Amino acid sequence: MVKQEKNNDISNRKNSILETDVAIDKRLHHGFLLNEVLIKPDLGIVIRDSERFHLAPKAMEVLLLLASNPANIVSYQQILSFAWGSTEASKSTISHTISEIRQVLGDPKECPVIIQTIPRKGYRLLVNPTPLSGDELSNFGAEGASPWKLSLAMLKSSRLFKVSAAYIVFSWIMLQAFAIIFPIFELPDWTLKVATLILIVGFILVIVYYWISEIDARRRLAKARSTKVTLIKQFIFDSLFVMGALGIIFLISTHLVDKIDEQVSNTPQSLQSDNVSVRTNAVAVFPFTRADESLSKDYYPVTVQEELVNHLAKSKDIDVASLRSTNLLNNNSELKLIRKQLNVKYLIEGKITETDKQIKINARLTDTDTGFQLWQSQISGSREQLLRLNQELFRKVNNALLLLITGDKASSENNVRLTESFDAYDAYLQGKAIYLNNKDLVSLRTAEQHFTRALAFDNDFALAAAALCKTNLDIYTISETMAEYQKAKESCELTASFKQTDGESHLALGKLYLTNGQYHHAVDQFEAALESDEKLSEAMFELAQTYQQLEDQQQAEKYYQLAIQTEPGYWRNYYEYGAYLFAIGDYTNAIPQLKKVVLLNQNLVNAHNALGACYMMLWQLDKAIVEFNKASEIKPNSAVFSNLATNYFWMGDFEKAAINYQKALDLTPENSTFWGNLADAIKYAGNSNKATQAYQKALYHAKQSEQINPHNISLKAQISRYYSELGDCKLAASYQVPVLNSDNKDPQVFYDLAIVAKNCLSEIQMNALLSKAVSLGYDVKVILADPQFLDYKEELTRKFNSGDVQLQGNSHGVNN
Numbered sequence: 001m002v003k004q005e006k007n008n009d010i011s012n013r014k015n016s017i018l019e020t021d022v023a024i025d026k027r028l029h030h031g032f033l034l035n036e037v038l039i040k041p042d043l044g045i046v047i048r049d050s051e052r053f054h055l056a057p058k059a060m061e062v063l064l065l066l067a068s069n070p071a072n073i074v075s076y077q078q079i080l081s082f083a084w085g086s087t088e089a090s091k092s093t094i095s096h097t098i099s100e101i102r103q104v105l106g107d108p109k110e111c112p113v114i115i116q117t118i119p120r121k122g123y124r125l126l127v128n129p130t131p132l133s134g135d136e137l138s139n140f141g142a143e144g145a146s147p148w149k150l151s152l153a154m155l156k157s158s159r160l161f162k163v164s165a166a167y168i169v170f171s172w173i174m175l176q177a178f179a180i181i182f183p184i185f186e187l188p189d190w191t192l193k194v195a196t197l198i199l200i201v202g203f204i205l206v207i208v209y210y211w212i213s214e215i216d217a218r219r220r221l222a223k224a225r226s227t228k229v230t231l232i233k234q235f236i237f238d239s240l241f242v243m244g245a246l247g248i249i250f251l252i253s254t255h256l257v258d259k260i261d262e263q264v265s266n267t268p269q270s271l272q273s274d275n276v277s278v279r280t281n282a283v284a285v286f287p288f289t290r291a292d293e294s295l296s297k298d299y300y301p302v303t304v305q306e307e308l309v310n311h312l313a314k315s316k317d318i319d320v321a322s323l324r325s326t327n328l329l330n331n332n333s334e335l336k337l338i339r340k341q342l343n344v345k346y347l348i349e350g351k352i353t354e355t356d357k358q359i360k361i362n363a364r365l366t367d368t369d370t371g372f373q374l375w376q377s378q379i380s381g382s383r384e385q386l387l388r389l390n391q392e393l394f395r396k397v398n399n400a401l402l403l404l405i406t407g408d409k410a411s412s413e414n415n416v417r418l419t420e421s422f423d424a425y426d427a428y429l430q431g432k433a434i435y436l437n438n439k440d441l442v443s444l445r446t447a448e449q450h451f452t453r454a455l456a457f458d459n460d461f462a463l464a465a466a467a468l469c470k471t472n473l474d475i476y477t478i479s480e481t482m483a484e485y486q487k488a489k490e491s492c493e494l495t496a497s498f499k500q501t502d503g504e505s506h507l508a509l510g511k512l513y514l515t516n517g518q519y520h521h522a523v524d525q526f527e528a529a530l531e532s533d534e535k536l537s538e539a540m541f542e543l544a545q546t547y548q549q550l551e552d553q554q555q556a557e558k559y560y561q562l563a564i565q566t567e568p569g570y571w572r573n574y575y576e577y578g579a580y581l582f583a584i585g586d587y588t589n590a591i592p593q594l595k596k597v598v599l600l601n602q603n604l605v606n607a608h609n610a611l612g613a614c615y616m617m618l619w620q621l622d623k624a625i626v627e628f629n630k631a632s633e634i635k636p637n638s639a640v641f642s643n644l645a646t647n648y649f650w651m652g653d654f655e656k657a658a659i660n661y662q663k664a665l666d667l668t669p670e671n672s673t674f675w676g677n678l679a680d681a682i683k684y685a686g687n688s689n690k691a692t693q694a695y696q697k698a699l700y701h702a703k704q705s706e707q708i709n710p711h712n713i714s715l716k717a718q719i720s721r722y723y724s725e726l727g728d729c730k731l732a733a734s735y736q737v738p739v740l741n742s743d744n745k746d747p748q749v750f751y752d753l754a755i756v757a758k759n760c761l762s763e764i765q766m767n768a769l770l771s772k773a774v775s776l777g778y779d780v781k782v783i784l785a786d787p788q789f790l791d792y793k794e795e796l797t798r799k800f801n802s803g804d805v806q807l808q809g810n811s812h813g814v815n816n
Helices: 002-007 010-015 057-068 077-084 090-104 136-138 148-158 159-184 189-223 229-266 301-315 335-342 382-406 422-437 439-455 461-477 480-497 503-515 518-530 537-550 553-566 571-583 587-600 605-617 622-636 638-648 654-667 670-683 688-708 713-725 731-741 747-760 763-775 780-783 785-799 808-815
Strands: 032-034 037-040 045-048 049-055 073-075 113-118 122-125 280-285 344-357 358-367 372-381
Touching: 037 057, 037 622, 045 090, 057 077, 057 090, 057 122, 073 077, 077 090, 077 122, 090 113, 136 587, 159 189, 159 587, 189 229, 280 301, 280 335, 280 382, 301 344, 301 382, 301 518, 335 344, 335 461, 344 382, 358 480, 372 382, 382 422, 422 461, 439 461, 461 480, 461 503, 480 503, 480 688, 503 518, 503 537, 518 537, 537 553, 537 571, 553 571, 571 587, 571 605, 587 605, 605 622, 605 638, 622 638, 638 654, 654 670, 670 713, 688 713, 713 731, 713 747, 731 747, 747 763, 747 785, 763 780, 763 785, 780 785
Parallel strands: 280 344
Antiparallel strands: 032 037, 037 045, 045 049, 073 122, 113 122, 344 358, 358 372
16 A cells, blocks of 8 residues: 555656656556556556566656657656656666666567667657556456457467467478478478478477466466456467367378378389489499598599599499589498488498508498498509509509499400609699689689699690680689680690590580680580580580570570589589579579578688679668678678679769779779779769779770670670760660670660660660660669669659569569
């Protein structure tokens, strides 16, 4: 009774202190509502989500003060004077009290809906309180409400409903993840249904647990209410909800169980049992381990596995598991798993030991079915005899397999000496180890030095020439310099001069023809590479890129899919396919492919960069920044800096854009695209003279690239644009013609031409080209944000909002 009198006196006592500043609404003393939360100041309690909370007197006084002044800022001094009677108290005391109130009200500080913090000023109540009379308090949520409103209120206050909704969202996220992960590991279709069934069983356990908890909570809460009618109705509602949910779950589970039984019964026996039917001539080669981690030259153990796989693949009698598929498994994997995952009969393993400049290679051959070791051999020699050791190892392994598979004596048709020089072979292995692990500019130049040294020792070393050709082409792709292209051309011509060529040689020559625009010759070389090795997925996606340049999208799609089917666990296949989808403007469907790349290899700079570029083109700039930052944390490169700059450009921060474009050019100073983008940023930053110089640089380097590949449509669109920026509309138009006559599907090409039309004062053509870009997938929000179309923004907004243009991007979302 004393406590109630003290609470009733709150208003009188505090109003005398702040009579001119704040007013206390006496109607709130008996009780009031803030949204669905019931506050009883006289009793010092709060009822939220059918649960009762106690609030300290000081905190209740502060809440009453805020509720009496809704939508108004209540200063720190007013709160201190009202609740503590003095403004000398610490502001941290207020912060602690507000935190206590927020916790009871369920109002998060990060995203408040009831109490808002006004920095350096005070607090404001965002909700208008609803005073309640004594009758309304006793009948709150009961007889006075209509059945519909009562059911809705019960639904909102039910923890069972909230927990169920949260679990359904969690299950949906997990199923999306399973849908991506399961196909990568080639799991049967019914495994996704099993995962769904497990999540459904978990749902049953969760709602039953919370239902039982609610029964006890309702019983305790009834003591704080003057009537139990509402609580009884809530209990009945929750019970009906649980029974209904269990009934639906029973029907879904029964259907799923039937489907799982049906699919399992239709699954081939080889996938249902451990006795997997495998190819009797198939073998997997695991990485050779090092007995001593301090080997002076660690490139050798890294490359033995690949060289042995390449050697065995030449035999018509032996099927070798893909190198990348094999490396998805750990070295200590069970034989049963290796047999099932790789579908192989035999497993080759080995260990390399180096002591006193002597190398010992221990190799063994194991039957994956019985687990018996069928063959073992040890080869030793000095490091100077490394070439002889490799040849002896390859010969012995090859002959052992042939003896087991065919029952014949050793065949010597594949025992061809690659080079007579140990130094040449040693340098080749060093370059190959670096080339396989990294594709950044520094690593590629290091690999180039090793391959060049190998050819200096033996100018007839075909594999070294092919490797140098591919490496130089990769360097040119990044740097875009004529000098690098000439080096690549010379090394590729050396490869073509050899009479005996293999898949690697055809692959290298095909990349040369793809680079210089001889697309039909590139097709011939890549097809020859596939004839040499039908499982060479690199040749498949290179062939897909060639058909893309030939504007044969059907063939391009076919070979991208074939590469993924051949090696579903290899990240590069998903990356190339994602890059292809990006190039044709299908940014929405490119994202899942690039996410698979990140899932398989989280440390790929280009994967995060490409993913960020997709988000950027879909105008999801926050997500784009996250991916670009991830790429920068791993190892920033020119493409990452360029994309970051473009992000800033679209946000209107032209100075930051120029800084990042310059960083990209510091790494690749002859990239015409980066020069053009830098010119745009400088132009809109207000320095037209420097912008003109940058456009001239962009045009010069683009014309240099045109000499190498005169058939590149995207490059022609860029050159046309640079001429228009420099005021030469006649030459700009001459480069427009072949682009407009092509069947190119890249939306960026038509976007560039729209800028040309804008610069050359052809508004009708500008609108037509922008419509074409949008129809191919270019996001309207990007166009409207681009300062280059600022003068036409209102007109373009009306045009695109009117629905005159059918957005292909929308259909992409449906297809996905």
